[in-house]
Amino acid sequence: MQCDIPSPEALSRVCADLEPIAGIAAVTEAVNGLAPGQPFRWVLTRGGWHRLGGVVDPDHRRVSDNITHWLEAACAGDMESLLADYGDAGYLATRMAGKTHFFTAACGERPEDFIQIEIEELQELIERPLIDPEWLPDSIEDLLEPLEMRNAQMRPISRSFYQFRRTTLVPELLEEGPVDGPHLRVLRRFMNDWRNSSAAGQANLCDHWVLALREYKDQDGTCRVMARPLAVGGERFPDLPVKPDLRGAKLATELHAYDRAVGYPFAWYFTMLSRKGDSYALADAVLADLMGAYDYLPRKDLQILHDWERHPYGV
Numbered sequence: 001m002q003c004d005i006p007s008p009e010a011l012s013r014v015c016a017d018l019e020p021i022a023g024i025a026a027v028t029e030a031v032n033g034l035a036p037g038q039p040f041r042w043v044l045t046r047g048g049w050h051r052l053g054g055v056v057d058p059d060h061r062r063v064s065d066n067i068t069h070w071l072e073a074a075c076a077g078d079m080e081s082l083l084a085d086y087g088d089a090g091y092l093a094t095r096m097a098g099k100t101h102f103f104t105a106a107c108g109e110r111p112e113d114f115i116q117i118e119i120e121e122l123q124e125l126i127e128r129p130l131i132d133p134e135w136l137p138d139s140i141e142d143l144l145e146p147l148e149m150r151n152a153q154m155r156p157i158s159r160s161f162y163q164f165r166r167t168t169l170v171p172e173l174l175e176e177g178p179v180d181g182p183h184l185r186v187l188r189r190f191m192n193d194w195r196n197s198s199a200a201g202q203a204n205l206c207d208h209w210v211l212a213l214r215e216y217k218d219q220d221g222t223c224r225v226m227a228r229p230l231a232v233g234g235e236r237f238p239d240l241p242v243k244p245d246l247r248g249a250k251l252a253t254e255l256h257a258y259d260r261a262v263g264y265p266f267a268w269y270f271t272m273l274s275r276k277g278d279s280y281a282l283a284d285a286v287l288a289d290l291m292g293a294y295d296y297l298p299r300k301d302l303q304i305l306h307d308w309e310r311h312p313y314g315v
Contacts, residue, residue: 003107004038005115005167006031015162020121024101027119027162031103040117044102044210044232052144053094053124060092060126060157067093067130071140079136079143091130094157096122100165102232104206111194112174112187114206118165118213124158170211173227183227187211190229190273190315198298203264208232229315231274237262240271242282247289252296255286266301269308273315283308 014030028042055063055070064070075082103117130143137143174187194205212230217223231237238261241254259267272279287309290302297305 006034047099
C-alpha cells in the first residue's frame with residue numbers, strides 16, 4: 001500500500017499560514033499541495049467542544065498559556081495560599097473553543113485503507129474569574145472544572161486560528177496501534193462488514209465515515225486510544241424508519257429511500273450500528289420480513305444481518 005502522507009511539520013506550516021476566514025476550500029487546496037499523489041477531501045467538521053486554556057490578567061495580558069501548569073506551580077495544591085497570593089489579582093481563566101475539520105484520502109482497496117488528517121479551528125475565550133472570593137475550591141481539579149460556573153463571561157480575546165492535530169494511517173492504527181482490545185475488535189468487525197456488504201462496491205468508507213479518536217492512559221500508564229466510527233453528515237440524515245407497524249413492501253421502500261439519501265447501499269445498517277436503542281428494532285423488523293415472503297436485501301447483506309442477529313454489536 002503506497003501512501004503519500006504530508007509531514008506534521010508541513011501541515012503545521014499550512015495551519016500557521018492560513019486563517020479560518022479563508023475557508024475550508026483553501027485548507028483542502030493547501031493540504032493537497034503537500035501530497036499531489038494522494039488527493040484529500042474535506043468530509044466533516046465537528047464542533048461544540050472545548051479544552052482548558054490559560055490565564056490572563058484583567059487587561060488580557062498573558063500570564064500563562066496553560067492553566068494547569070500555572071496552578072501547579074503557583075500553589076502546589078494549597079488553595080488557601082493561592083487565595084492569599086492571587087485573590088485580588090483579578091486573573092481570568094480562558095478556554096479554547098474548537099472545531100475539528102476531518103480530511104480523508106483512500107490509499108488502498110480495503111475499507112480501512114485510508115489516511116485521516118485532523119485540523120483544529122480554535123478560538124480563545126474568557127471563561128470566568130480564576131478565583132471566586134466567595135468560593136474556595138478543595139483542589140486544583142475543582143478549580144479547573146468547577147461544578148458551578150459563576151460569573152461566566154465567554155467572550156473572545158483572540159481571533160480564531162488553525163492548528164494541526166494529527167494524521168492517522170488507519171491500517172497501522174488497527175493492526176499495530178494503541179487501540180484497546182474491545183474497541184479494536186468492534187472496529188475490525190465494522191470494517192469487515194463494510195468489505196462484505198453491497199456498500200463496498202459503491203463507495204469508499206472514508207467518504208462516509210471518519211474515526212473519532214480519544215487518547216487516554218490506562219491503569220498501567222500505557223497510552224491507549226478509544227476509536228469509534230463517526231458518520232459524515234450524520235446530523236443531516238433522515239430518521240431511520242423505525243415504526244412498529246412498518247413491514248413488507250413499505251419498509252423496503254423506506255430502506256431504499258434512506259440508502260439513496262445517505263449515498264450508498266445498506267447505509268441504514270451502518271447507521272443503525274451507531275444509534276443504539278430503538279434503532280435495533282429495525283434489524284428485527286427486516287429479519288422478520290425476510291423470514292417470510294419478502295426478499296429485498298442482497299444475499300451478502302442478509303448474511304451480515306444474520307451474523308449481527310447472532311452476535312449484536314454497536315459502534
